[in-house]
Amino acid sequence: MKYPKKDLIHPISGSRWNHIWSGFVGDKLAMLALIIFIFYVLVALLAPLVAPFDIADPAFMDLMNAEIAPSWISGDSQFLLGTDAQGRDLLSVILYGTRLSLTIGICAVLIQATLGICIGLVAGYLGGRIDNFLMRCADIQLSFSNMMVAIVFLAIFQSLFGVARYQQLAMVILILVIGLTEWPLFARTIRASVLAEKQKEYVDAARVMGISSKRIMFRHILPNTLSPILVIFTVQIANAIVAEAALSFLGLGMPATEPSLGSLISAGFAYMFAGSWWICVIPSVTLIILILAMNLLGDWLRDHLNPRAYKD
Amino acid sequence: MTRPLIQISGLEKSFTSNEGWLGQWRFHQGKLTRQKDSVHALNGVNLTINQGETLCVVGETGCGKSTLARAIMGLTTPTAGEIHYLDQRIDQLNNRQRMFFRRRMQMVFQNPYASLNPRMTVYQTLSEPISFHNPQLSRAQVDEQIDELLESVGISASSSDRYPHEFSGGQRQRISLARALSVEPDFIVADEPLSALDVSVQAQVLNLMMDKQEERNLSYLFITHDLAVVEHFATRVAVMYLGRICELAPTNTLFNSPKHPYTQALLSAIPRLDSNTAQPIRLIGEVPTPTEKPIGCVFQARCPYANQRCYDVSPEMTLQSDGSSVACHAIEEGRL
Numbered sequence: 001m002k003y004p005k006k007d008l009i010h011p012i013s014g015s016r017w018n019h020i021w022s023g024f025v026g027d028k029l030a031m032l033a034l035i036i037f038i039f040y041v042l043v044a045l046l047a048p049l050v051a052p053f054d055i056a057d058p059a060f061m062d063l064m065n066a067e068i069a070p071s072w073i074s075g076d077s078q079f080l081l082g083t084d085a086q087g088r089d090l091l092s093v094i095l096y097g098t099r100l101s102l103t104i105g106i107c108a109v110l111i112q113a114t115l116g117i118c119i120g121l122v123a124g125y126l127g128g129r130i131d132n133f134l135m136r137c138a139d140i141q142l143s144f145s146n147m148m149v150a151i152v153f154l155a156i157f158q159s160l161f162g163v164a165r166y167q168q169l170a171m172v173i174l175i176l177v178i179g180l181t182e183w184p185l186f187a188r189t190i191r192a193s194v195l196a197e198k199q200k201e202y203v204d205a206a207r208v209m210g211i212s213s214k215r216i217m218f219r220h221i222l223p224n225t226l227s228p229i230l231v232i233f234t235v236q237i238a239n240a241i242v243a244e245a246a247l248s249f250l251g252l253g254m255p256a257t258e259p260s261l262g263s264l265i266s267a268g269f270a271y272m273f274a275g276s277w278w279i280c281v282i283p284s285v286t287l288i289i290l291i292l293a294m295n296l297l298g299d300w301l302r303d304h305l306n307p308r309a310y311k312d
Numbered sequence: 313m314t315r316p317l318i319q320i321s322g323l324e325k326s327f328t329s330n331e332g333w334l335g336q337w338r339f340h341q342g343k344l345t346r347q348k349d350s351v352h353a354l355n356g357v358n359l360t361i362n363q364g365e366t367l368c369v370v371g372e373t374g375c376g377k378s379t380l381a382r383a384i385m386g387l388t389t390p391t392a393g394e395i396h397y398l399d400q401r402i403d404q405l406n407n408r409q410r411m412f413f414r415r416r417m418q419m420v421f422q423n424p425y426a427s428l429n430p431r432m433t434v435y436q437t438l439s440e441p442i443s444f445h446n447p448q449l450s451r452a453q454v455d456e457q458i459d460e461l462l463e464s465v466g467i468s469a470s471s472s473d474r475y476p477h478e479f480s481g482g483q484r485q486r487i488s489l490a491r492a493l494s495v496e497p498d499f500i501v502a503d504e505p506l507s508a509l510d511v512s513v514q515a516q517v518l519n520l521m522m523d524k525q526e527e528r529n530l531s532y533l534f535i536t537h538d539l540a541v542v543e544h545f546a547t548r549v550a551v552m553y554l555g556r557i558c559e560l561a562p563t564n565t566l567f568n569s570p571k572h573p574y575t576q577a578l579l580s581a582i583p584r585l586d587s588n589t590a591q592p593i594r595l596i597g598e599v600p601t602p603t604e605k606p607i608g609c610v611f612q613a614r615c616p617y618a619n620q621r622c623y624d625v626s627p628e629m630t631l632q633s634d635g636s637s638v639a640c641h642a643i644e645e646g647r648l
Contacts, residue, residue, distance in 0.1 A: 201427035205491065208385050209441045210407065210414035223431040 015086035022303045029051040030304075033296035040290050044099040051092040053079070062087040067276045084264075084279045085271055093259060094283055098290070104174050105241035109233060111179025112240075116186020118231065120216045123187065124194025135191070138184035146181040147241060153177050154252040174253060178240050189232055227305040231298055236296035245287055254310040261287045314362040317499055318384065322375050323357040323393035323403075325379050328351040329603070352602050353379040355555035355610070356393070358629060361499070363365060366525065366532040368542045368563075370578070371552035372599065377535045378422075380552070381503045384533065385419050397499075415445055418492035422504040424484035428476040434462070434487055436473040441494050457494070460590055465490045482513035486520060493524065501533045506541060514538075518545060539582050543567055554602060554610040560629065561636030571638045573615050573648065609641065615624045617642040 024030050043050060065087035068079050081090040123134040157173060158166045166173070197203065198221070206216045241261075246252040248262030249269075256267055261283050269282030329346050329349045330336055336346050353376045361367050369377050382388045385503040386402070395403040410516070422429035428437055438458045443449060449457070459469035465486040467479075477483055483615060485505060485569045492500055502521070518541065524530055537540060540564065542549055549566045550560040551574065558571040577593040597614040609615070609622040619641070627639040642648040 041604070200423040201423055202429040204382075204387055205419070205421060205427055206429075206440075207387060208414065208417075209495070210411050210417045211440070211444060211445065212407075220429055220432075224429070 020301070020304065023300075027300065029296060030300040032160060033293045033300065036289065036293040037297060040098060040102065040293070043095060044102045045098045047095040051095045052087075053089045053092040055088070055092055055096055067271065067279070069276075070282075081282055082278045084268065085276070090278065090282060093264060094261070094286055095261050097261045097264050097283065098286060100171065100254060100258070101241050101244060101262070101287070101290075104171060104178070104244045104260065105237045106275050107175045108178035108182075108240040108244075109236045110176065110222065112182045112236060113186055113229065113233060115183040116159035117178070117190050117222070119183065120187040120190025121194055121222060123215065124191040125198060125217050125221065131191075138187050141181065142184045144181075146178075147246065149181045150177045150243070150247055151250070154247065158252075167257070170254050170258070174244055174247065178243050182236065184238070185236065186229070186232060190225055191227050193228055194221055197221045197224050223253070230301045231305060234294060234301055238291045241287070241294075242291060261290075314365065316360045316361075317363045317398065318361040318533075319394075319396040320357055320359040320380075320384070321394050321396075323354050323359075323380070323383060323395065324391045325354040325376075325383055325388060326352045326391050326605075327553070346460060349603065350409075352395075352605050353555055354383065354390070355606060356626075357552075357555070357557055359550060359557060359560070361531055361533055361549075363498075363531055364525075364529050365547035366534055366545055367548050367550060368534045368546035369550045369552055370536060370542055374599070374602070375552045376555040376602075378503055379555075381419070381501045381533065381535055385417060385501055386413075415495045416497050417424070417499045417501070418495060418497040420485070420488050420492050420500060420502040420505045423508050424481050424488060425476075425508070426602055427488050428484055428491075430476055433473050433475055434467070434479075437476075437487065438462070438472075438491055439618065441491065444580075445495050449534050461490045461494055462487075464515075464524075465493075480513075481509050482516055485509060485513075485517050489520065489524070493528075494526070498529065499531045499533070501535075503535045504537065514541070521545075539579070551578065554600065554606060556610050557629065557639065558611060559636065559638045561634075561638075562643060565634050565636050569634065571632065571636060571643055571648075572640050573617055573642070574611050609639075615642075617648055619647075621645075 024034060050052070064077070065083050066085055067087075068083045070080065070082040070090075073082075079089050081094070084090055084093065119134050119138070123131040135298070136300050154166075154173065154177065174266060194217075203216060203220060206220050211220075244253055244260060245262030245265065248260055249266040251266065254263045256258040259267065264283040265280055265287070268276070268278075268283065271277075277288055327350060329351055336348055338345055338347050355376075357376075357380060359367075359380075369380065371377055379388065383403070384392045386405070388482065390403055393403070396400055397413055397416065403408065405413070405421070409584065428434075432440075435458060436519075438461060439454055442454050442457055444581065446454075458472060462469045462472060467483060467486060467490070471478075476487070476528050479487065488505075505521075506517060508510075509517060513514045519534070522545065525532065534542075534545065546563045550557050550568075551572065553574050559566065559570070561571075568576065570579050577595050580592045595614045596616075600610075600613050607626075608610075608624050609618070609627050612618045612622045615622065621641050627641045629637045629639045630644055631637050632643075640648070
């Protein structure tokens with residue numbers, strides 16, 4: 001069907017973003033969280049430019065340099081944050097690790113959101129048996145701990161295809177596992193909003209026009225349910241990063257050759273009591289600050305987009 | 313000569329109130345039985361809407377007016393009965409088959425604050441139906457139609473890129489009307505389009521609707537509470553009570569000589585400036601809940617003239633000498 005170009009203006013471009021932005025300007029904590037998040041994203045994107053060493057360089061890993069303390073302790077200005085047990089510059093590894101963690105987090109949440117939005121829309125709009133079936137599926141999915149599903153799946157994959165194969169595909173598999181296990185959160189929230197929106201007369205008006213269900217769901221109802229999606233999206237990215245870090249810590253995540261923040265922490269943990277605390281602590285602090293910023297953002301968005309708060 | 317446009321016969325609609333499958337099982341005398349509780353919103357409505365006329369439907373809250381409108385528009389499927397558009401039956405069509413009638417029949421909704429999508433500009437709201445039903449139109453032609461349409465309902469075409477929240481209630485209702493008119497229908501169902509507006513704005517919208525009717529030879533099914541609007545606007549009036557039509561009459565006849573006891577009570581409740589002698593008729597009793605299918609006349613419980621026949625047999629619509637049709641045993645028998 002032909003659709004005029006003018007119509008493609010994003011329907012939420014108007015009031016919602018303005019509303020969010022004007023709230024940011026007045027709130028110092030939210031502004032700080034946003035700045036930290038943007039800083040992380042920039043650093044992750046620009047890691048090859050910012051990092052002092054190229055991690056693909058074979059000379060990068062030099063056991064002669066292993067376990068050098070951060071420069072303010074050792075006085076060695078070559079390695080700002082010291083080196084890890086393989087003699088890699090910790091700053092460079094952390095930069096690349098942040099990049100990996102953020103990629104996995106965002107991609108996994110994109111999968112969650114796509115699945116959850118489609119399922120939630122269909123369940124809420126069509127209702128009846130389909131709704132019952134989909135929501136019971138969501139209940140079943142939620143009754144398994146995500147960690148358990150991920151561990152079982154990753155362990156089976158490793159034993160079926162071997163560790164070497166796993167290490168090649170680790171990132172994709174992690175994204176899929178984390179992405180596929182947490183869709184019910186999105187689906188339930190969307191369904192609840194759809195049930196509220198479905199009652200409104202503009203949906204009836206579109207039906208009377210003969211517009212297809214698919215179009216009503218995605219063009220009419222979905223733009224009106226985006227506020228809660230935005231909130232969950234932010235919080236879920238933090239959760240996905242934590243999940244990835246936890247799996248990596250348990251040895252089921254990214255391999256040591258291609259470390260994410262989680263596998264760095266895990267690798268450094270072994271040297272914790274051997275005196276090389278920085279290998280574990282510095283990546284942990286990096287991760288904690290990122291998660292804290294994401295959660296602060298999510299919380300703030302939740303408060304700010306709450307319709308009851310509009311009235312105050 | 314008036315030609316029937318919409319014919320409704322024996323229309324019934326009941327809603328199941330315990331929809332959960334588990335909730336329908338009951339223990340009754342030691343047996344597990346499945347039982348659906350239902351609300352009977354429409355109990356056999358017969359109605360004809362002629363071309364070019366305005367048929368007003370009045371009645372108290374919960375008597376099934378809106379359900380009637382939604383059933384005609386295909387928003388709910390009736391449980392029984394038939395709806396005909398000219399000579400085609402339309403109540404059991406699927407979405408694809410109904411597409412032709414979507415262009416012929418449109419609806420204006422009650423709440424102007426909810427009937428326009430808050431995230432779509434006026435342009436988007438109007439261009440969607442136009443380009444959906446006329447895929448052959450170029451973008452410039454669609455633009456032109458939208459501008460024309462907006463001007464014709466008194467909204468300046470330059471404000472077409474605004475969102476609904478930037479308009480007042482009356483303006484929004486006119487945009488709703490423009491949306492309904494955008495597919496050039498010949499029948500519009502208006503479900504209490506004025507009740508959310510204040511009086512001066514009501515008049516504007518009402519006049520606009522009357523102008524459009526003259527311009528395009530529209531027929532309206534107009535649902536309202538407001539009897540003053542009915543007197544001003546309607547060609548014929550149907551009075552509904554508990555899912556049935558109890559009186560159907562040309563406007564003047566109905567207001568001058570209401571026949572059904574319910575209509576009499578309803579009309580006597582209009583506050584009049586010119587006379588304060590007439591006391592409103594006070595009905596005794598409650599409106600029965602529509603969860604039981606009524607036996608006999610629907611008005612029996614509150615009717616001062618009810619006799620045993622009214623409790624047993626449901627009255628049929630009978631044509632009176634002055635052109636009105638009334639469903640009442642008392643009138644048929646000459647008791648009233």
